Amino acid sequence: GIVVGDPMYRVPEALLSAAQLAMNRAKAVDQSGYEVYDVSLHDRAVERLALESGLRRAAERGELVLHYQPIVSLSDGRIAGFEALLRWQHQELGVLLPSRFIPMAEETDLILSIGEWVLDRACRQMYQWQQQIPALSSATIHVNLSGRQFKQGGLVDQVDRILRQCHLEPSALALEITESIMMADAELTTAVLDAMRSLGVGLAVDDFGTGYSSLSYLSRFPIDTLKIDGSFVQGAKENAGNRKIIRSIIALARDLELGVVAEGVESTDQLAFLRSLHCTLGQGYHLGEPMNAAAAGRFAAQGREASRTARGA
Numbered sequence: 001g002i003v004v005g006d007p008m009y010r011v012p013e014a015l016l017s018a019a020q021l022a023m024n025r026a027k028a029v030d031q032s033g034y035e036v037y038d039v040s041l042h043d044r045a046v047e048r049l050a051l052e053s054g055l056r057r058a059a060e061r062g063e064l065v066l067h068y069q070p071i072v073s074l075s076d077g078r079i080a081g082f083e084a085l086l087r088w089q090h091q092e093l094g095v096l097l098p099s100r101f102i103p104m105a106e107e108t109d110l111i112l113s114i115g116e117w118v119l120d121r122a123c124r125q126m127y128q129w130q131q132q133i134p135a136l137s138s139a140t141i142h143v144n145l146s147g148r149q150f151k152q153g154g155l156v157d158q159v160d161r162i163l164r165q166c167h168l169e170p171s172a173l174a175l176e177i178t179e180s181i182m183m184a185d186a187e188l189t190t191a192v193l194d195a196m197r198s199l200g201v202g203l204a205v206d207d208f209g210t211g212y213s214s215l216s217y218l219s220r221f222p223i224d225t226l227k228i229d230g231s232f233v234q235g236a237k238e239n240a241g242n243r244k245i246i247r248s249i250i251a252l253a254r255d256l257e258l259g260v261v262a263e264g265v266e267s268t269d270q271l272a273f274l275r276s277l278h279c280t281l282g283q284g285y286h287l288g289e290p291m292n293a294a295a296a297g298r299f300a301a302q303g304r305e306a307s308r309t310a311r312g313a
């Protein structure tokens with residue numbers, strides 16, 4: 001971390017803390033690189049600090065909300081479930097997407113309490129829908145897990161407790177984890193996933209095909225669903241390689257007796273292509289955008305409307 005001396009640094013500590021900021025930035029970019037301090041680094045650090053302390057209070061203030069995106073059966077357009085996606089309704093900055101604040105929450109312990117809140121909120125919502133909306137009586141709720149939650153002890157007990165408190169059947173919950181989380185510590189993964197499986201909770205591999213994973217794990221871990229990353233689906237029209245990858249993942253899933261969800265379905269063409277491969281489930285703006293709970297409930301209640309869209313009619 002390099003800082004150029006200037007009279008504005010009145011005390012040595014100010015100079016050192018500027019150098020520290022530059023060093024942190026250098027480490028984040030490239031472990032063996034260097035960075036020269038400039039004021040934008042300071043501005044970014046201040047913004048980050050403000051966001052971080054805001055996030056601490058966000059949950060208490062009710063600024064965190066879940067949106068729900070339908071996961072749709074491609075054969076008949078029925079809603080198989082919803083994925084819960086976190087949003088932060090920031091008082092000044094508007095609605096923030098997870099990419100803006102989840103990495104920050106993951107660097108602190110905040111992700112643990114936020115993750116627990118998400119699980120609880122999503123399970124309660126699904127139970128309520130199952131009671132009120134006949135089309136959702138056997139639907140599942142998908143919840144994303146971060147690596148930090150996975151590594152913390154007691155996740156399985158936490159999930160068990162939340163399911164009981166919410167009266168939700170374990171089979172109505174599916175946890176989404178990425179390949180990198182799965183691969184980080186195979187022993188831990190086996191222990192946690194086996195215990196989740198014993199509870200009866202579903203397990204899906206998120207963004208499948210983009211991470212680093214070993215295929216042998218797919219048969220070793222008690223996974224039940226692969227979610228094909230949206231980047232393959234979106235590139236399917238132009239790119240024959242992407243089409244082959246999608247076809248292969250669907251064949252792999254079939255052989256391993258896993259469910260398969262195509263993510264990021266944005267067009268009729270993509271939907272038709274996935275249908276031609278007998279892909280069972282899809283998710284994407286074309287099938288239904290992430291919506292707040294009330295809108296998602298309405299979307300599900302108007303089942304025929306939704307299935308007509310999903311059939312491309």
Ligand code: C2E
Pocket residue numbers: 069084085086097098099102115118144145146176206207230263264265266283284285286290
């Ligand atoms: P993900 O789990 O892969 O979620 C799918 C993302 O794709 C969502 O972005 C969704 O809004 C977006 N998406 C859905 N349909 C389409 C489409 O047709 N086209 C395109 N281009 N995108 C589509 P979002 O909501 O911004 O979430 C981003 C990521 O943040 C999620 O990726 C997930 O990894 C993470 N995330 C979201 N909620 C939570 C949470 O509660 N906890 C944790 N740990 N991570 C979360």
Ligand code: MG
Pocket residue numbers: 083144176206
């Ligand atoms: Mg996901």
Ligand code: MG
Pocket residue numbers: 206207227229230263
């Ligand atoms: Mg994904």
